[in-house]
Amino acid sequence: MKRRTFLNWGTAGLGTLWAAIGVSLGAVVRFLTPSVYYEPPRNFKIGTPADFPFGPPTFLADEKIFVFRDKEKGFAVASAVCTHLGCTVQYFTSDRRFHCPCHGSVFASDGAVLHGPAPRPLEWVEVTLARDGQLRVDKNKVVSASYRLMV
Amino acid sequence: MNPFRDVWQSIFRRDPLSTDKGKSELVFLNLWLHIHPAKVHKEHFRVKHTGYLGFLTFYLFLVLVTTGVALMFYYRPHPPEAYQDMKDLRFVVFLGPFLRNMHRWSAHGMVICVFLHMCRVFYTGSYKRPRQFNWVIGVALLLLTLGLSFTGYLLPWDQLAFWAITVGTNIGSYAPVIGPGLRQLLLGGHTVGESALLRFYVLHVAVLPSAVVLLTMVHFWRIRKDGGLSRPLWKLRAEGSPPLVRIGEPAEPELRAVVLPAAREKTYGLMEVVRGKPLFEVVASAEEEEEEKDVVFSYPYAFFREGIALLVTVASVMALSLFWNAPLEEMANPAKTPNPAKAPWYFLGLQEMVSHSALIGGVVAPALMVLALVAIPYLDSNPSRRLSERKWAVWAFTVFALANVVLIIVGTLFRGPGWALVPPWVHIQGAE
Ligand code: HEM
Ligand code: FES
Numbered sequence: 001m002k003r004r005t006f007l008n009w010g011t012a013g014l015g016t017l018w019a020a021i022g023v024s025l026g027a028v029v030r031f032l033t034p035s036v037y038y039e040p041p042r043n044f045k046i047g048t049p050a051d052f053p054f055g056p057p058t059f060l061a062d063e064k065i066f067v068f069r070d071k072e073k074g075f076a077v078a079s080a081v082c083t084h085l086g087c088t089v090q091y092f093t094s095d096r097r098f099h100c101p102c103h104g105s106v107f108a109s110d111g112a113v114l115h116g117p118a119p120r121p122l123e124w125v126e127v128t129l130a131r132d133g134q135l136r137v138d139k140n141k142v143v144s145a146s147y148r149l150m151v
Numbered sequence: 152m153n154p155f156r157d158v159w160q161s162i163f164r165r166d167p168l169s170t171d172k173g174k175s176e177l178v179f180l181n182l183w184l185h186i187h188p189a190k191v192h193k194e195h196f197r198v199k200h201t202g203y204l205g206f207l208t209f210y211l212f213l214v215l216v217t218t219g220v221a222l223m224f225y226y227r228p229h230p231p232e233a234y235q236d237m238k239d240l241r242f243v244v245f246l247g248p249f250l251r252n253m254h255r256w257s258a259h260g261m262v263i264c265v266f267l268h269m270c271r272v273f274y275t276g277s278y279k280r281p282r283q284f285n286w287v288i289g290v291a292l293l294l295l296t297l298g299l300s301f302t303g304y305l306l307p308w309d310q311l312a313f314w315a316i317t318v319g320t321n322i323g324s325y326a327p328v329i330g331p332g333l334r335q336l337l338l339g340g341h342t343v344g345e346s347a348l349l350r351f352y353v354l355h356v357a358v359l360p361s362a363v364v365l366l367t368m369v370h371f372w373r374i375r376k377d378g379g380l381s382r383p384l385w386k387l388r389a390e391g392s393p394p395l396v397r398i399g400e401p402a403e404p405e406l407r408a409v410v411l412p413a414a415r416e417k418t419y420g421l422m423e424v425v426r427g428k429p430l431f432e433v434v435a436s437a438e439e440e441e442e443e444k445d446v447v448f449s450y451p452y453a454f455f456r457e458g459i460a461l462l463v464t465v466a467s468v469m470a471l472s473l474f475w476n477a478p479l480e481e482m483a484n485p486a487k488t489p490n491p492a493k494a495p496w497y498f499l500g501l502q503e504m505v506s507h508s509a510l511i512g513g514v515v516a517p518a519l520m521v522l523a524l525v526a527i528p529y530l531d532s533n534p535s536r537r538l539s540e541r542k543w544a545v546w547a548f549t550v551f552a553l554a555n556v557v558l559i560i561v562g563t564l565f566r567g568p569g570w571a572l573v574p575p576w577v578h579i580q581g582a583e
Binding site: 029032033034037038039040042061062064084085086087088099100101102103104117119 | 314317318321322335336339340341342344345346485486487488489490491492502505506507508509510568569570571
């Protein structure tokens with residue numbers, strides 16, 4: 001075999017080997033990424049607008065969200081998951097702030113961090129009106145703190 | 152014809168243990184014992200050299216495998232059965248609480264022992280040439296031990312487990328770019344849920360234990376290949392004596408001739424016949440005679456001591472398990488956060504740092520710590536193993552170890568609701 005032929009085949013062989021390893025690694029990561037998530041849905045309906053009072057936000061424990069309803073401004077939904085390490089924050093009507101029980105983060109009612117280790121404001125997520133007249137929340141869609149749904 | 156003797160001899164082919172040949176054959180004809188050399192230095196088996204901490208770690212691992220497999224007979228890794236099974240183990244299964252306690256306490260013990268073992272290796276300078284790589288293997292084993300303990304923590308599926316893993320995995324998601332993706336891959340979801348439980352279970356009972364077993368084998372093998380345990384500090388040769396053969400380097404010509412005169416009554420293992428006698432640590436010739444006296448057969452000297460260490464380990468774990476129950480709280484409830492929510496104790500130092508700065512405390516500092524640990528044997532070019540000659544290294548490591556211990560103590564005992572600084576002797580009304 002000629003030196004050149006040998007080197008060409010050798011390079012091609014090694015290249016294929018590395019490509020195969022790369023593809024396999026990709027396949028492993030993809031295999032481990034579930035195609036179906038068996039967990040509480042991230043896109044769900046929470047009831048009709050009339051279910052929610054004006055004033056202090058309503059806390060939905062299973063969905064871990066706060067539903068705000070304002071006379072002029074309409075609906076907004078904040079995630080109750082603390083941006084620090086994922087504990088569930090509580091809303092205090094006394095000071096109109098969110099308090100995290102875990103490491104003391106405090107958030108203003110617009111979600112901004114006031115105290116504590118939380119690095120980011122609370123997340124606001126999209127709320128829309130579904131065709132059947134129910135409110136639909138999509139946790140996969142993060143919106144700005146000024147997002148409002150007028151009904 | 153004695154059939155009993157036939158059977159015995161078909162299993163044990165060695166000569167009687169009363170002979171030197173028998174004593175060496177006991178070691179090297181036996182799969183489980185041949186990790187030992189046929190002969191050992193008595194001095195290396197002094198408690199004040201190793202503290203037997205590596206042995207303790209290994210024995211605790213054996214206890215964990217045994218009790219863990221027993222628990223597996225009654226455990227289903229799916230909510231809510233997982234929690235019901237823990238209740239059954241606690242109240243219904245015969246010996247259930249005892250086995251579960253043993254598993255829990257040896258898991259904590261293993262984390263403690265593996266850390267102390269690392270400290271001992273550091274302070275005796277035993278990571279230095281030619282043992283650098285075995286230190287690196289050790290760091291991997293330390294991380295695997297933490298991984299085992301962390302994955303095991305979720306399995307009871309109670310409030311403690313759920314929130315510790317929620318908080319713990321969120322610390323990881325602070326890693327830039329890959330953090331959130333890694334967390335999702337580990338949990339198999341966006342939050343801790345049924346897929347997370349199954350994944351942690353598989354990691355806990357199959358993947359990580361196998362990795363520990365494999366790396367432990369490499370760890371032990373390397374001890375032998377690096378010339379046995381390091382020489383105790385008090386046996387280090389006087390300064391200025393000539394260096395002998397070093398692993399990985401050709402011997403200097405004048406040093407090749409250290410073969411001792413063959414003694415007739417002595418049994419030689421292959422490794423002793425190989426040219427130059429496997430002296431990896433230096434013995435000045437004046438000390439050689441004393442050296443010879445220090446060497447004894449592994450049987451019974453080493454095996455007896457290792458056996459005692461095993462007995463002490465198992466007995467202590469059993470004693471603890473008789474009197475202290477492993478905690479089991481209410482069933483995991485994602486809607487209700489306990490206050491404060493804490494990661495497992497060995498990650499509380501991390502959590503303490505994260506409560507000050509998420510990115511630096513949760514990602515940068517720990518990554519640097521692991522890197523620094525791995526790099527120690529390569530950064531530390533000082534050949535001396537004497538404490539007095541490595542002041543800077545000793546000082547730096549002590550700060551590192553103490554900082555970890557202090558942070559863990561603060562995180563465990565001094566953090567109350569809202570992560571406020573609360574001394575453990577103050578009781579806060581209404582706090583659970
Ligand atoms: C082959 C080895 C192992 C097996 C088969 C195993 C198996 C199990 C099983 C089935 C459980 C669930 C039942 C329970 O929670 O008690 C469990 C829990 C646990 N394991 Fe392991 N395990 C092994 C090794 C380890 C190691 C090396 C560690 C840590 C160093 C560890 C730490 C834990 C912890 C902290 C728990 C929670 C225990 C508790 O709730 O009381 N395990 N293990
Ligand atoms: S999880 Fe909210 S402050 Fe840490």
